[in-house]
Amino acid sequence: MSHTAESQSTPFNKETPRLSEESLLEVNTELLMHDPSLLTVSLRRHGKYERSPSSPQRGQLTKETFPEVKEKAKAWVEELPEELEIDLFASPTGMPATGPSGKSINPARARMSSALYGIELRNRFGSGYGLIDKEEISDRNTEFTKETRKPPKSVRKTERRLGDIYEFCGSKEQAQHIPTFFKMLGDTYGGLNKDFWHDYTRDELPEDLKAIFLQGGGQLAVKKAKNVSDWLSELSDSKPEDEVKHVTLAISHEETIGPFAYRVAQFLKETGGANSEEIDQIENKSFSYNEGFDLHIDDDKDVVMEVDDIRVVFNLGEFGEYLEKQVQS
Numbered sequence: 001m002s003h004t005a006e007s008q009s010t011p012f013n014k015e016t017p018r019l020s021e022e023s024l025l026e027v028n029t030e031l032l033m034h035d036p037s038l039l040t041v042s043l044r045r046h047g048k049y050e051r052s053p054s055s056p057q058r059g060q061l062t063k064e065t066f067p068e069v070k071e072k073a074k075a076w077v078e079e080l081p082e083e084l085e086i087d088l089f090a091s092p093t094g095m096p097a098t099g100p101s102g103k104s105i106n107p108a109r110a111r112m113s114s115a116l117y118g119i120e121l122r123n124r125f126g127s128g129y130g131l132i133d134k135e136e137i138s139d140r141n142t143e144f145t146k147e148t149r150k151p152p153k154s155v156r157k158t159e160r161r162l163g164d165i166y167e168f169c170g171s172k173e174q175a176q177h178i179p180t181f182f183k184m185l186g187d188t189y190g191g192l193n194k195d196f197w198h199d200y201t202r203d204e205l206p207e208d209l210k211a212i213f214l215q216g217g218g219q220l221a222v223k224k225a226k227n228v229s230d231w232l233s234e235l236s237d238s239k240p241e242d243e244v245k246h247v248t249l250a251i252s253h254e255e256t257i258g259p260f261a262y263r264v265a266q267f268l269k270e271t272g273g274a275n276s277e278e279i280d281q282i283e284n285k286s287f288s289y290n291e292g293f294d295l296h297i298d299d300d301k302d303v304v305m306e307v308d309d310i311r312v313v314f315n316l317g318e319f320g321e322y323l324e325k326q327v328q329s
Contacts, residue, residue: 029294029306030079032294032296032304032306033079033080033081033245033247033294033296034081035245035296036242036243036244036245036246037298037299038296038298038304039235039236039239039246039247039248039296039297039298040245040246040247040248040294040296040297041232041235041247041248041249041250041294041295041297042076042247042248042249042250042292042293042294042295043250043252043257043260043292043293043294043295044072044076044113044249044250044251044252044257044290044291044292045251045253045254045287045289045290045291045292046061046109046110046112046113046251046252046253046289046290047061047065047066047068047069047109047112047113047116047289047290048061048062048064048065048068048289049061049062049065049095049109049112058095059094059108059109060112061109061112061113065289066116068290069113069116069117069290070116070119070120072290073116073117073119073120074120074123076117076120076249077117077120077121077123077124078124080124080247083244083245084244084245085244085246085247086121086129086247086248086249087157087247087248087249088114088118088121088156088157088248088249088250088251089114089156089157089158089159089248089249089250089251090108090110090111090113090114090156090157090159090162090250090251090252091108091110091111091158091159091160091162091163091167091251091252091253091256092108092110092111092158092159092160092163092167093108093110093164093166093167093253094108095108095109110162110251110252110253111156111158111251113251113290114249114251115156117249117251118156159231159250161227161228161230161231162227162228162251162252162253162256163252163253163256164253164255164256165200165213165219165224165255166178166216166217166218167219168217168219169216169217169218170217174215174216174217175216176216177212177215177216177217178216178217180212180216181209181212181213181216181218184209184212188206188209194286197254197255197258197286200220200221200255200259201221201255201258201259201262202262203220203221203222221255221258221262221263222259222263222323222326222327223327224255224256224259224260225259225260225262225263225323226320226323226324226326226327227256228252228256228257228260229316229320229323230320232295232297233301233320235248235297236297236301236316254286254287257287257292257293258285258286258287261283261285261287261293262282262283263319263322263323263326264282264305264312264314264319265279265280265283266283267314267318267319268282268312270322271314271318273312273313273314274312278310278312281308281310282305282307282310282312285307285308293305293306293307293308294306297316300315301315301316301317302314302315302316303315303316303319
């Protein structure tokens, strides 16, 4: 999965001592993105998609969306170093829909967005980047076979912990409660609007709505945040000890990355890890389509989190313990 330029310029080397929290806050974004001692993870929301239940395009990115996602993807790819190993992950969550032929389909907006990032990776680094994991596709898939069956250098994978609120609905018995939940949600909030997501993220849903949500296999916001934290910890543990920059791009949903950012703000508030202005901006951040944040993780799991123009530092292990207590309470 490595791409190597003819000339290499690396800001840091393996002998550089681990940066302190203070110095991590002072280093500019370009150096963080290029430092091979740091694992960089970019979490992004998918592009805008068709939401109407009556549309045959339900769950798919709209035609108007493609240029927007490609523009964001191109800008992101241009910030990558010339030498890197990169993995792309996406939520597998789809939306029940009926295709043109009348068959049931399950289009996944995050995976479609991830594919557009893969195209921009190939545009910059060449063929073999951002392809679908061969375990997820058949040998007849043209995107894979055009590479003459050579293993792709970078693959797109799915990760359920990046999924939406109902990704872990595991049975028909649970699923039968979902229509009731959406009916009650409409009666209470008028739909999946900002008021609902505000209360969902803060675990402030009305008790009756929360009860039917959980019966349907939904996951509360704090659990979604814990899912992301656990996944990040696993990525950090598996990072190879080499001098190549490792980058992971993850395309997810607002109900997944939003609760993670919100819980980081709460953690920083409790530990005094940031000032009130920084905490307020992260706490109240609403992630629009294609928006997200970057995390730069060192070997001790100290994390530099960049949200817009805000930068904070926290320890992923300590944050995970904090979330575990929140989940159990």
